[in-house]
Amino acid sequence: MLRVLLGITLFFIFFPSIAAQGIPQELRGKWRVSRILPAQTVSCWGDKEARGLIGTEIEYTADSFRWKDKVISHPSVEVAVVTADEFQKENSGSGSFVNFGILGIRVSQTTRIKINHPAADITHGSIEIPGDDVLMKDGNTIVLSVCGVYFQGKRERPR
Numbered sequence: 532m533l534r535v536l537l538g539i540t541l542f543f544i545f546f547p548s549i550a551a552q553g554i555p556q557e558l559r560g561k562w563r564v565s566r567i568l569p570a571q572t573v574s575c576w577g578d579k580e581a582r583g584l585i586g587t588e589i590e591y592t593a594d595s596f597r598w599k600d601k602v603i604s605h606p607s608v609e610v611a612v613v614t615a616d617e618f619q620k621e622n623s624g625s626g627s628f629v630n631f632g633i634l635g636i637r638v639s640q641t642t643r644i645k646i647n648h649p650a651a652d653i654t655h656g657s658i659e660i661p662g663d664d665v666l667m668k669d670g671n672t673i674v675l676s677v678c679g680v681y682f683q684g685k686r687e688r689p690r
Contacts, residue, residue: 552608553593558644562589562673562684564661570629572622574679581680589662589675589684596646598661607647613666614640627679634666634674634681642667 564587574581590597595604615638619630631638644665650658659677662684666674671686 552610554591554596554606554608554646555610555642555644557642557667557670558591558665558673559593560591561687562591562662563587563687564589564675564682565685566683568634568674568681568683570627570633570681572627572629572679572681576678576680580678581682584661584677584680584682587661588687591662596648596660596662601660603646603648603660603663609645609647611643611645612640613643618643618666629681634668635683636666636668636674 564584566585567581587599595602596606597603615631615636622629631641644667646660646663648660648663661677661682662673662675664675665684668674668683671689673684675682675684
């Protein structure tokens with residue numbers, strides 16, 4: 532029995548993003564989408580659609596996620612550390628180039644939080660909900676992407 536418990540513990544130490552969990556404390560609160568970031572990406576949106584996201588609010592609680600009137604309760608959440616190199620490799624190519632520097636992230640690795648949910652047709656052209664996949668830039672700033680466009684979000688009540 533002790534071997535089994537040790538094996539399970541080691542699994543979650545080495546593969547923490549697989550562990551089911553609620554929304555991390557560092558992301559909880561209200562955020563306002565403040566600007567578009569200058570990434571060179573292939574997007575399914577035009578300028579008008581992208582600008583429509585500016586000023587909208589995203590709210591995270593321990594067990595829910597909300598953008599406008601769309602609420603996802605008790606979502607499955609993945610938390611992982613992503614390095615600058617990993618991020619660039621995963622998000623560049625086929626006419627797109629984006630890296631931490633372009634997004635204003637000045638560290639070699641950061642936390643990525645993905646909130647899984649049923650497909651949504653909110654943004655016309657994507658099944659995403661704004662704020663369902665974020666990078667923590669710092670305690671009061673997040674980076675999110677929707678439809679290939681990157682945005683910055685600011686915490687409404689800075690810590």
